[in-house]
Amino acid sequence: MKIAFITNLRAPYRTLQLNEFSKIKNITLNVYYTDKQSENRVWDVNKAVGFKEIDLDGINLFKKLGYLNKGLVKIVTTHDLLILGGYEKPTYIVLSILCRILKKPYILLFDGISTHKLEENKNNLKTIIKKLVIKKADFILGNGNVSKRYFSEIFSYPNEKILNQYLTVDTKKIESMYKDKEKYKIEYREKLGIKKDEKVLIYSGRLINIKNVESVIEAVSKLKKRDLVFLITGGGILEEHLKQRAKELKIKLIITGFLPDQDELFKHYFVGDALILPSFDEAWGLVVNEALVAGLPVLVSRHCGCANDLVIPKQNGYIFNPFDVNEISKCIENVISKDDNAAYSKKSKEIALNWTFENSRKNLEHILSNYEKMAAEI
Incomplete structure (x- = not known):
């Protein structure tokens, strides 16, 4: 045929x-x-x-x-x-x-x-x-x-x-890196200037209005504990605006710019404690697939196509209303405040097995x- x-x-x-x-x-x-x-x-x-x-x-x-x-x-x-x-x-x-x-x-x-x-x-x-x-x-x-x-x-x-x-996504590649996740965590935290005791929330993707990244910065500013780094692996037209907003709200923001090398992108996931996808409109969200294989809890907008397949609330993350900054903040707090996310990590990897x-x-x-x-x- x-x-x-x-x-x-x-x-x-x-x-x-x-x-x-x-x-x-x-x-x-x-x-x-x-x-x-x-x-x-x-x-x-x-x-x-x-x-x-x-x-x-x-x-x-x-x-x-x-x-x-x-x-x-x-x-x-x-x-x-x-x-x-x-x-x-x-x-x-x-x-x-x-x-x-x-x-x-x-x-x-x-x-x-x-x-x-x-x-x-x-x-x-x-x-x-x-x-x-x-x-x-x-x-x-x-x-x-x-x-x-x-x-x-x-x-x-x-x-x-x-x-x-x-x-x-290339689940085999991420899985092969997983055994060295602690090595990558130490290496990339040092490279990015992230302290050992700081929590890291990751967003991976373009910086355009529909992705709703500014709401995450505002949500982080509402957290009681502010030992959190917001790491963005991506770039776009809103980069300077988001840097300025983070500065105003005293949020530690790191933007890598677009990473064309997939291996380099995948290694950054091991720096994080959770991934967030806050889009107003998202056909799927393959970055969530990537995060699951890397063993990360995931926080996903209910307007993302992947939300009901890849997120089980309170088991490997949370689904939120992208228009509600307070709800986003609460979901971040629920995941980041945990000292041990081993159960969430295990569930994320389990879900990824079928995809x-x-x-x-x-x-x-x-x-x-x-x-x-x-x-x-x-």
């Missing part, structure tokens, strides 16, 4: 997932990228193993609409099955229409959605256009419970055709077996 996977950009986690997909027997996998890589967010990406990568030419139909790419008819006619990495951009919409015209099956691969969008207006134009793509998909590889609810509740898509994608690229591959294999059965019956 010749499979075309169409997605937007190269990313470390996606390449590892595709490397795993390419292990499936009797398939040829070609991966097409629709977008140009952002200059301020260029990751060091693993080498593609077992699949071919093709960058598509195209035009960006305004920023919000995304790319319409060239060569789409050829992609459909030269493959037996398409996997679409979305349903809302022009290229995905056109490919779904071409698949229907040329009688080619397609699967939707979906990374997640912010939980507040489960209340989305079902009758607006955007939803109607999405429905045209979604209803004709043979299967959906969604991510977590939020995907299953989203497609079944908003689009009335059959539950039995929605499988968990198990999108994750592997192997499980992602197995669910795709399950879908492909249905096509084999259909072919055998013809």
Whole structure:
């Protein structure tokens, strides 16, 4: 079976997932990228193993609409099955229409959605256009419970055709580092100027408004004990503003800037006592997957797609309202005040066990077996 996977950009986690997909027997996998890589967010990406990568030419139909790419008819006619990495951009919409015209099956691969969008207006134009793509998909590889609810509740898509994608990160790499976590903790605390008795709260990601990082600074300022360092592994347009806000509130803030080397990023997790993801809107939150494997308690906004799958309140962390600074502060206090988070750490690592690229591959294999059965019956 010749499979075309169409997605937007190269990313470390996606390449590892595709490397795993390419292990499936009797398939040829070609991966097409629709977008140009952002200059301020260029990751060091693993080498593609077992699949071919093709960058598509195209035009960006305004920023919000995304790319319409060239060569789409050829992609459909030269493959037996398409996997679409979305349903809302022009290229995905056109490919779904071409698949229907040329009688080619397609699967939707979906990374997640912010939980507040489960209340989305079902009758607006955007939803109607999405429905045209979604209803004709043979299967959906969604991510977590939020995907299953989203497609079944908003689009009335059959539950039995929605499988968990198990999108994750390089868990094997983080796990291999875990045995040396104390070494990394000492090394990076010294490098960052963090004292031995200081607690460390980590945020990993971009510094833009939707990520709601300023609320964390304000929440930390409300803590009774102020022996806490807020460590940000990332960068963005709000960096200087956040530094100024932290200075005003007398919060010890350290910002590393964007870390393109995944190994370097992972080592920083061992400095921390907990990770926080405070976003107003977050399709999933792969940094939470990373933190779980590193054995960290996690504090996650209820608007993050991963919240209901990766956080068990009072067992490995807390879920909070991102608009309530007092609630955020209380959740930080509950985790940071503990002298020993061993039980939380153990639970985090336990949850992470299911979120592997192997499980992602197995669910795709399950879908492909249905096509084999259909072919055998013809």
